[in-house]
Amino acid sequence: MADRLTQLQDCINQQAEHFCNSIGILQQFAPPSKFPNFDRSGSQTPQQQQTQEDYVQLFTTLIARCAKDIDTLIESLPSEENSTELQLTSLRILEQENQDAAERLEAVVRNGQDLLEKNSGCTK
Amino acid sequence: MANSDTIQVSSLPLPPMQYVNQYTDEQIRRGRAPKPPPPIQETYHMFGNAFNTEESIIRPLESQGIKRLYPLHFDRRRELKKLNQSLLANFLDLLDLLVNCPDSPRRAEKVEDLSLLFIHIHHLLNEFRPHQARETLRVMMELQKRQRIETANRFQKHLDKVMDILQQAIQNLPEPMEIDSKLMIETDLLMHHDKSDNGDSNSDPCYILDRIMCNIVDNMQ
Numbered sequence: 344m345a346d347r348l349t350q351l352q353d354c355i356n357q358q359a360e361h362f363c364n365s366i367g368i369l370q371q372f373a374p375p376s377k378f379p380n381f382d383r384s385g386s387q388t389p390q391q392q393q394t395q396e397d398y399v400q401l402f403t404t405l406i407a408r409c410a411k412d413i414d415t416l417i418e419s420l421p422s423e424e425n426s427t428e429l430q431l432t433s434l435r436i437l438e439q440e441n442q443d444a445a446e447r448l449e450a451v452v453r454n455g456q457d458l459l460e461k462n463s464g465c466t467k
Numbered sequence: 468m469a470n471s472d473t474i475q476v477s478s479l480p481l482p483p484m485q486y487v488n489q490y491t492d493e494q495i496r497r498g499r500a501p502k503p504p505p506p507i508q509e510t511y512h513m514f515g516n517a518f519n520t521e522e523s524i525i526r527p528l529e530s531q532g533i534k535r536l537y538p539l540h541f542d543r544r545r546e547l548k549k550l551n552q553s554l555l556a557n558f559l560d561l562l563d564l565l566v567n568c569p570d571s572p573r574r575a576e577k578v579e580d581l582s583l584l585f586i587h588i589h590h591l592l593n594e595f596r597p598h599q600a601r602e603t604l605r606v607m608m609e610l611q612k613r614q615r616i617e618t619a620n621r622f623q624k625h626l627d628k629v630m631d632i633l634q635q636a637i638q639n640l641p642e643p644m645e646i647d648s649k650l651m652i653e654t655d656l657l658m659h660h661d662k663s664d665n666g667d668s669n670s671d672p673c674y675i676l677d678r679i680m681c682n683i684v685d686n687m688q
Contacts, residue, residue: 348595355588362558362581366565410555417547420595430601437608444615451619455626462633 351416358409365402
């Protein structure tokens with residue numbers, strides 16, 4: 344699963360696609376509208392009307408759900424105001440601690456190597 | 468490389484032979500092979516576009532090209548949510564326009580508004596990226612620190628165990644007069660074997676047990 348920012352970007356792009364697709368499909372499959380005073384019997388079969396409403400339903404659900412997802416994802420983003428300084432401070436502290444840990448590790452490894460040399464000297 | 472008999476078209480550019488030929492062994496030994504290119508200062512061109520290393524290219528200012536919809540001091544999340552809702556509102560406006568008067572010029576304006584909103588949202592999201600990079604760096608450093616400390620502790624524990632074993636072995640050494648030479652060789656070799664298990668590997672051409680066996684057999688004669 345991609346990280347939150349990429350997910351958000353994908354969601355926004357998907358919302359744009361939904362906008363385009365909904366307008367396109369609804370316009371393409373729209374039944375002809377009736378003139379007000381023309382009393383010709385409706386050519387629209389109930390099947391077609393049903394399909395139309397299905398599309399409308401589908402698109403409204405998709406767009407609304409996408410907007411809700413975007414809201415949720417935005418909510419999950421970190422919100423600190425001056426986070427840059429915080430991050431830089433913690434990075435500096437971590438660098439120092441990392442160096443200390445490295446020195447300690449080096450000292451321990453050196454001890455081990457000395458011990459090994461002494462031992463192998465004994466057994467010779 | 469293209470053969471003269473068959474014309475092969477490669478989608479990749481050919482290797483720069485006039486550059487590669489300068490790096491022969493002879494040249495490198497004499498120190499006359501060309502040095503790596505120095506890092507570029509300031510402006511450079513890539514694929515026909517000009518780039519500048521001095522500018523903060525990662526987050527270019529919105530005020531460069533596009534109108535700005537949010538104030539100077541803003542809370543990212545709130546602005547993003549407002550932009551999201553503006554998206555929906557503008558879309559509904561567009562639908563109204565299309566339903567009522569599809570040929571009006573306001574339709575193009577609405578589409579422009581929508582694209583502006585999308586550009587804003589993506590720009591705000593991109594401003595999060597350096598933050599994310601620093602966060603990733605921070606997490607990596609914490610992990611490294613924890614690994615180093617754990618490794619140091621485990622190594623120290625092994626070292627202590629080895630010291631204990633050595634102490635025990637020294638204490639268990641019987642008086643020199645009583646021992647059988649075979650036993651002496653075995654404990655020494657076993658101590659050495661423990662050491663090479665725990666510490667760095669000491670290369671021994673033959674297995675320890677074989678060596679013990681050979682010594683026992685030698686001493687039996």
